[in-house]
Amino acid sequence: MLELSTPVQYVKGVGPRIGEILAGKGIHTVGDLLHYLPFRYEDRLNPRGISELRAGEMATVVGEVRNSGLFRTRRMPIFQLTVGQGRARLRCLWFNATYLQDKFTPGQMIALYGKVEEDPHNRELQIVQPQFEILGDPTDSGENGAEKKAAESLEIGRIVPIYEAIGRLTPRWFRRTIRTALDNLTPDLADPIPAAVRAHLGLISPRAALWNVHWPEPGESFEALQSSRTPAHLRMIFDELFFIELGLELKRREQKAQTGIAFQLDDGVRAAIKKILPFHPTAAQKRVLKEIAADMEKPYPMRRLLQGDVGSGKTIVGFEAAIIAIENGCQVALMAPTEILAQQHYFSARRILENAGYRIVLLTGSLEADRKREVRRHISQGNAQLVIGTHALLEEKVEFAKLGLVIVDEQHRFGVLQRLKLMKKPAEGEERSRASLAARGDGVRASATSAPAEPDVLVMTATPIPRTLALTLYGDLDLSVLDELPPGRTPIDTRVGSDEESAKVWKFVRKQVAAGHQAYVVYPVIAENEESELKAAVKMYRDLSGAIFKDLKVGLLHGRLDSELKDQVMRMFQRGELNILVATTVIEVGVDVP
Structure with missing residues (x-):
């Protein structure tokens, strides 16, 4: 068995x-x-009589082979089979089917399944390329030979899996x-x-x-x-769902067994948070911060997903969580998927946090080598309290003195392994330190020390995820939702239109620009290719700037532009010097525009 x-x-x-x-x-x-x-x-149940067939339907037919043969055309050989039920006949055709030449003999019982069509020349019904099964030969004894085989068939007289x-x-x-x-x-x-x-x-x-x-x-x-x-x-x-959830629950238990950092949330920390707030927080922001702070006080690592629409105030909540870690003597890493967003977070953090005396650095792939080395030195020595960056934070050369909190913005842009690599930075740094001490003969054995505390992790997303789906996909994360927009925010109106309605869309865009507003035109790909039907941002930029909106100021932004040019285009759009910005999804990740 x-x-x-x-x-x-x-x-x-x-x-x-x-x-x-x-x-x-x-x-x-x-x-x-x-x-x-x-x-x-x-559905191949209930074989049909030939006289009952209608063109266009899928049908199962059981009949007797009358004749068959191969005839050749200029284009290909075609095998033709005629089956009958009494006086009724049905023709079946197979293209390039020389292998069927000696398959059938008159008098055989055969089951057929396929789409019934009408021959355009003689108006007779036929089935092209049917599936078939031979049920019995003329020499089979008794009437029950074919019937028995039909009953046992995997191809006809039943619902058949495909x-x-x-x-x-x-x-x-x-x-x-x-x-x-x-x-x-x-x-x-x-x-x-x-x-x-x-x-x-x-x-x-x-x-x-x-x-x-x-x-x-x-x-x-x-x-x-x-x-x-x-x-x-x-x-x-x-x-399937049971074992996914069981695996996630086991993962949660493993996490709670790990050593974390039990942050203190005393009056000094609360005062530091209030000091940096640029506006009165919403009730949702207060509730979410309370959930995050409660997690950070626990002795095992926080793993929390913060979901909120664009403009709901996720970033300021992230900064508040960062204050808790920094005031407890730890460093914070904030990882963003693009340099544009990393720079935006950097400027926002400097505006909100620098006046309170917090030291903030930016680490991205486009920084010059000397500047990178200097930033990495500040990180490893613990001088940098809030480190904002892109995938550059994952490089082996980046070592933290005491990483206590990892914030991942637009977490769906990062793989699980990338998140995990940043979370494991403290362990990597400690292993290298122990290895270095052991190599110098300082008497420190790598196995003698306990595992370093894992940092807390807060991942943020603006992607709307239904709660049940979030708990399924991210069951190893606790969920917080910012379900309230700050006062004065206009509700978002989403509409769907086809390419045929593009003229109406461009008319609406022109109307908005005339009213003093700006517009994004977003395309998910940069260059056209044969595998995609999506319009490329570069081509659309040429079409819009050269024809449709040639009297307006149109900009182009995508990930392949060098860092300085990206920054220049974004700044021009933020200052209102561009009316329309054609972009790829680099702008999907919460770039601020007044």
């Missing part, structure tokens, strides 16, 4: 060579194969192979879901789910199958 952990090559009909092909798609075991699910189903092909492995191959695997699967399939949960939710067994998702029971709703809402699908969906 097969177990779910059995290598897939041991399924009958697979073997080592096909096993390698399957491995290329991540199918290594019997369990992987059985979780290669149909992407749709075809799989995505992998190379030469066709959907039909997957049907046969998966059926073989299911037939030989051990009956003692363990159920990892607790019995109380199964009973409460009415979940079917894993074995029944695997059978029914591939081979639905007679009477199963075809609509439920197509929408993946059958009991079998629901069981498999539940399993």
Whole structure:
């Protein structure tokens, strides 16, 4: 018997060579194969009479082979088969199908499935490229030979699963192979879901789910199958989400077992926060800061996601959290996905925090080498209290004296590993220090000291994520939501228009510019390519500045511009010297414009 952990090559009909092909798609075991699910189903129940067929419908037909033959045209050979039911006849065609030449003999019973079409020349019905299965030969004894084979068929008389092909492995191959695997699967399939949960939710067994998702029971709703809402699908969906959430919960417990920094939130820290506030915070900002501060007081590392619309005040909340860490003698790293946003945070931080005596530095990839070395020295010596930067913060040369808080802005732009690398900076620095001391013979053993405290992490996003989805995707993070805009903020009005309505859009833009406003025109790609139908920002800039808005001042901003030019364009737009800014998604990440 097969177990779910059995290598897939041991399924009958697979073997080592096909096993390698399957491995290329991540199918290594019997369990992987059985979780290669149909992407749709075809209803091949109830074979139709030829006289009942109508052009345009998908139909299953069982008939007797009358004649067949190959005829050649200038373009390709075409194989033609005629099947009959009494006096009714149906023609079937296959292109380039010389391999079918000796396949059929008159009198055979055959099942066909395909789309019924009308021949444009003689108006007769035909099926082009049908799937077929031979049910019986004229020599088969009795009437039940073909009927028995039809009842056992995997191709007709049932709802048939359709799989995505992998190379030469066709959907039909997957049907046969998966059926073989299911037939030989051990009956003692363990159920990892607790019995109380199964009973409460009415979940079917894993074995029944695997059978029914591939081979639905007679009477199963075809609509439920197509929408993946059958009991079998629901069981498999539940399993997947259950183990995702279980993994996230285990990850949360691991995090709470790690050594963190228990920050003190005393009157001095509260006074320092109030001192830097440029405006009265909203109720949502107060609530969120309270949640963050409560996390930072705990002895294990904070892992929190802060979600809020553009303009909701995420940045000032991030600065308040930074004050808590700095006032406790720690450094703070704020990582942004683009240099434009990093520079904006840097200027905002200087405006809000520098007057209170906090030392702030900017580290980006475009800084000159001498300036980079100087900034890294300030960071490693602990002179820099708030370090703002891009991916440059992840470089090995960047060492923190005492990193206590990591803030990641627009976290969806960073991979999990990038976040993790910045979080592990204190451990890397301590390991290098211990290695250096050991090399000098200072008597310090690397294994003798305890693991360094991990910094708290606050990740921020303006991407609207429904709460249930956020808890699913980021279940290892606690969630805070800024659901209130500061007074005076205008609600955002979102509308969708097609390319055919572009004239109306440009008319609206011109009207807004005439009223003293500015406009962004955003395109997700920089250069056109064959794989994308999206318009390129560069081409649109030429079209808008050269024709549609040639009387207005139009700018262009994208990630491939050098740092100085990016900064110049952004400053011009901020000062109102440009009416329209054509940009890629570098401006998606909260660039401030009055």
